[in-house]
Amino acid sequence: MPFDYAPAPESRAIVDIKASYGLFIGGEFTDATDGTPFKTISPSSEEVLAEVSEAGPSDVDRAVKAARRAYTGVWGRLAPAERGKYLYRIARIVQERARELAVLESLDNGKPIRESRDVDVPTAAAHFFYYAGWADKLDYAGLGPAPRPLGVAGQIIPWNFPLLMLSWKIAPALAAGNTVVLKPAETTPLTALLFAEICQQADLPPGVVNIVTGAGETGRALVEHPDVDKVAFTGSTEVGRAIARAIAGTPKKATLELGGKAANIVFDDAPIDQAVEGIVNGIFFNQGHVCCAGSRLLVQENVYDEVLDSLRRRLGTLRLGDPLDKNTDIGAINSAAQLARIRELSDVGESEGAQRWSPPCELPEHGFWFPPTLFTGAGQSSRIAQEEIFGPVLTVLTFRTPEEAVAKANNTPYGLSAGVWTEKGSRILWMAGRLRAGVVWANTFNRFDPTSPFGGYKESGFGREGGRQGLAAYLTRGGPGA
Amino acid sequence: MPRPATSRLDVRKTYKLYVGGAFPRSESGRTYAVVDGKGSFLANAAQGSRKDARDAVVAARKAFPGWAGATAYNRGQVLYRVAEVMEGRREQFAAEVAAAEGVTARVAQSTVDTAIDRWVWYAGWTDKIAQVVGNANPVAGPYFNLSVPEPTGVVAVLAPQRSALLGLVSVVAPVLAGGSTCVVLASEDRPLPAVVLGEVLATSDVPAGVVNILTGRTAELAPWLAEHRDVNAIDLCGGDPEQAVELERSAADNIKRVLRAGEPDWTSDPGLLRLTAWLETKTVWHPMGV
Numbered sequence: 001m002p003f004d005y006a007p008a009p010e011s012r013a014i015v016d017i018k019a020s021y022g023l024f025i026g027g028e029f030t031d032a033t034d035g036t037p038f039k040t041i042s043p044s045s046e047e048v049l050a051e052v053s054e055a056g057p058s059d060v061d062r063a064v065k066a067a068r069r070a071y072t073g074v075w076g077r078l079a080p081a082e083r084g085k086y087l088y089r090i091a092r093i094v095q096e097r098a099r100e101l102a103v104l105e106s107l108d109n110g111k112p113i114r115e116s117r118d119v120d121v122p123t124a125a126a127h128f129f130y131y132a133g134w135a136d137k138l139d140y141a142g143l144g145p146a147p148r149p150l151g152v153a154g155q156i157i158p159w160n161f162p163l164l165m166l167s168w169k170i171a172p173a174l175a176a177g178n179t180v181v182l183k184p185a186e187t188t189p190l191t192a193l194l195f196a197e198i199c200q201q202a203d204l205p206p207g208v209v210n211i212v213t214g215a216g217e218t219g220r221a222l223v224e225h226p227d228v229d230k231v232a233f234t235g236s237t238e239v240g241r242a243i244a245r246a247i248a249g250t251p252k253k254a255t256l257e258l259g260g261k262a263a264n265i266v267f268d269d270a271p272i273d274q275a276v277e278g279i280v281n282g283i284f285f286n287q288g289h290v291c292c293a294g295s296r297l298l299v300q301e302n303v304y305d306e307v308l309d310s311l312r313r314r315l316g317t318l319r320l321g322d323p324l325d326k327n328t329d330i331g332a333i334n335s336a337a338q339l340a341r342i343r344e345l346s347d348v349g350e351s352e353g354a355q356r357w358s359p360p361c362e363l364p365e366h367g368f369w370f371p372p373t374l375f376t377g378a379g380q381s382s383r384i385a386q387e388e389i390f391g392p393v394l395t396v397l398t399f400r401t402p403e404e405a406v407a408k409a410n411n412t413p414y415g416l417s418a419g420v421w422t423e424k425g426s427r428i429l430w431m432a433g434r435l436r437a438g439v440v441w442a443n444t445f446n447r448f449d450p451t452s453p454f455g456g457y458k459e460s461g462f463g464r465e466g467g468r469q470g471l472a473a474y475l476t477r478g479g480p481g482a
Numbered sequence: 483m484p485r486p487a488t489s490r491l492d493v494r495k496t497y498k499l500y501v502g503g504a505f506p507r508s509e510s511g512r513t514y515a516v517v518d519g520k521g522s523f524l525a526n527a528a529q530g531s532r533k534d535a536r537d538a539v540v541a542a543r544k545a546f547p548g549w550a551g552a553t554a555y556n557r558g559q560v561l562y563r564v565a566e567v568m569e570g571r572r573e574q575f576a577a578e579v580a581a582a583e584g585v586t587a588r589v590a591q592s593t594v595d596t597a598i599d600r601w602v603w604y605a606g607w608t609d610k611i612a613q614v615v616g617n618a619n620p621v622a623g624p625y626f627n628l629s630v631p632e633p634t635g636v637v638a639v640l641a642p643q644r645s646a647l648l649g650l651v652s653v654v655a656p657v658l659a660g661g662s663t664c665v666v667l668a669s670e671d672r673p674l675p676a677v678v679l680g681e682v683l684a685t686s687d688v689p690a691g692v693v694n695i696l697t698g699r700t701a702e703l704a705p706w707l708a709e710h711r712d713v714n715a716i717d718l719c720g721g722d723p724e725q726a727v728e729l730e731r732s733a734a735d736n737i738k739r740v741l742r743a744g745e746p747d748w749t750s751d752p753g754l755l756r757l758t759a760w761l762e763t764k765t766v767w768h769p770m771g772v
Contacts, residue, residue, distance in 0.1 A: 081599055081602070081603065084602065084606065085599075085602065088562060088602065126555060129555070129558065129559070129562075130555075130609060130610075132606065133558065133605065133606020133607065133608075133609070133610060134606065134610065135606075136603060136606070137606060137607070137610065140610070140614045140754075142614075402772045425768055425769075426768065426769040426770055426771045426772075427771070427772050429626045429768060429769070429770035429771075430624075430770045430771050430772050433770060450609075451554075451555075451609050451610075451613065467613060468610070468613045468614070
């Protein structure tokens with residue numbers, strides 16, 4: 001029996017959204033000199049939230065110049081401990097303004113407030129806290145004595161975890177002594193622009209962090225700018241390929257955190273209720289807009305019926321709706337374009353012969369919505385089993401033996417993450433050793449921590465974010481001859 | 483000439499022990515006069531006794547599971563909070579250090595600043611030390627094998643005699659960063675900054691009993707701590723060199739980890755010595771196989 005819930009909306013009064021935003025360059029908001037302003041909307045209502053500047057090539061050039069000046073003039077020369085103290089300040093202000101950031105994130109992105117409040121924002125603060133401490137400990141990072149920063153980093157982040165991805169990019173870069181030009185996604189620029197204000201409150205020297213808003217062309221201008229030393233990108237494998245091509249033959253370094261099609265593997269000895277919670281969290285967390293989402297469920301054949309029954313029952317209890325409601329489990333799809341892609345791939349799934357199922361689920365009238373969806377009976381090679389849908393769509397496959405589970409799990413060009421559910425510790429480790437993925441979660445899924453390196457094998461990208469390894473992306477060998 | 487009516491008499495502080503999160507006097511009822519660099523009277527400090535030392539060990543042991551079990555992230559936040567609260571009392575600490583160490587106001591201020599930054603340095607280590615000294619071990623067999631550092635337990639610390647604040651912070655913060663708890667004997671002749679530090683710790687989210695600060699005669703109290711069976715380690719840093727061998731022998735009874743006496747230049751890079759001294763390495767084996 002479904003429960004009735006009274007609405008429990010988080011107040012948006014805490015957030016003060018400006019009518020329009022400029023670009024954050026050299027410590028100040030400035031008007032764009034070229035480019036056409038665009039609007040950012042709330043995907044749950046299609047309400048226009050603000051008008052945002054589009055940074056054209058000359059704006060990107062100004063931002064890179066500001067970052068270079070800050071690098072050579074201030075940041076690169078600052079005592080490492082003092083760099084760390086700026087990052088601690090930022091971490092504290094993110095903590096202090098956490099609720100404001102969470103509400104703004106849910107408004108602009110469409111994700112449930114429960115997730116922005118309990119995951120995105122606290123983890124972002126923790127990232128700054130963690131890397132703050134590394135700033136004066138780089139000699140211990142395992143990269144040889146006195147490693148040195150790379151210079152100016154151009155960073156491009158996606159719309160699925162706007163503030164969290166910003167923290168993954170900016171915190172290690174700054175701790176290592178680099179300065180940055182960051183481009184948030186065009187559909188979710190607002191928390192990055194609020195972060196610019198946080199940099200001001202922290203008295204961060206002008207130019208250390210620059211935020212340029214815009215879409216693909218702005219990103220391209222940043223990647224191709226000759227004075228950018230390092231490109232860090234999180235997004236689709238397709239764009240990742242284009243970036244890798246664009247920097248070929250240049251001295252630029254890159255880290256790419258790209259797509260995924262993670263297998264979530266459930267053995268017959270797994271605690272089924274716990275596994276079902278993990279499956280739900282794996283694919284329906286953040287509407288499935290997660291590069292490491294457990295979008296391919298691999299169930300051992302003899303527990304298939306039990307798992308599927310339990311899963312269907314659980315999906316019937318998920319609450320879809322207003323992202324600002326504290327009881328909401330599934331929020332809005334981030335954009336009309338993404339919704340179209342999810343719909344298209346789901347239709348392909350059906351036309352390829354898979355069975356589609358969703359619980360009874362009323363979708364709001366306005367905004368972009370897609371119900372939690374299961375596909376069963378799909379072939380290994382069908383598009384819904386191979387391509388990243390990036391939405392609340394789970395494809396269910398089966399296996400008989402551990403060897404078969406490994407073979408099927410690895411049967412993808414991606415290799416970002418994987419999940420294993422079994423009571424047997426030795427099997428977890430045996431599986432972990434054979435899965436070609438950068439993160440393996442055992443009896444849990446979608447866990448993130450600043451101390452824990454994250455990143456992909458194969459076409460899911462290269463380089464790691466988080467942990468000691470995350471520093472390596474922003475440092476080069478020091479010492480004589482460096 | 484009578485005092486003008488507007489001038490007021492200052493309210494002086496009673497300097498007490500800091501044990502289990504409270505500020506008791508010594509159960510012995512004893513105090514001793516503390517003087518500044520020129521021999522002028524500053525205050526009567528509590529002269530801790532054997533019983534006070536044993537109470538402090540009990541408090542430290544009681545606090546150990548909670549502190550060791552806190553997440554490294556949480557410990558880092560707490561240590562950083564200590565720095566924040568100290569920063570707010572910068573002037574007070576500078577005055578205490580100037581009086582205790584007989585240095586100029588400028589030197590005192592810079593000493594306090596370094597002490598605050600030292601908390602920040604160790605705050606950053608809480609969630610990194612395992613990544614620097616821990617490791618996966620590629621054993622020749624189908625086993626997962628991981629070594630991780632864990633806190634040693636209760637550490638007795640004989641604080642530096644000369645550097646009353648910076649030296650003190652430099653020996654206490656690494657104990658906390660690693661997840662151990664401690665009983666600290668403050669500098670015998672310069673104990674007052676240590677008592678003020680206790681006041682900071684009491685108001686900065688450091689759980690009661692994680693740090694316990696005793697003032698008194700080092701030579702009298704050190705042997706009780708060195709031989710105490712529920713103390714796992716001892717930092718002889720500020721101990722009397724003539725007593726050091728005897729203390730080390732006592733410490734051997736229950737195989738205490740020992741850092742020997744000697745005061746380095748506290749303003750220099752502390753490195754990992756004092757952090758790793760109070761860490762054990764735990765190695766976990768687990769078979770791999772279907």
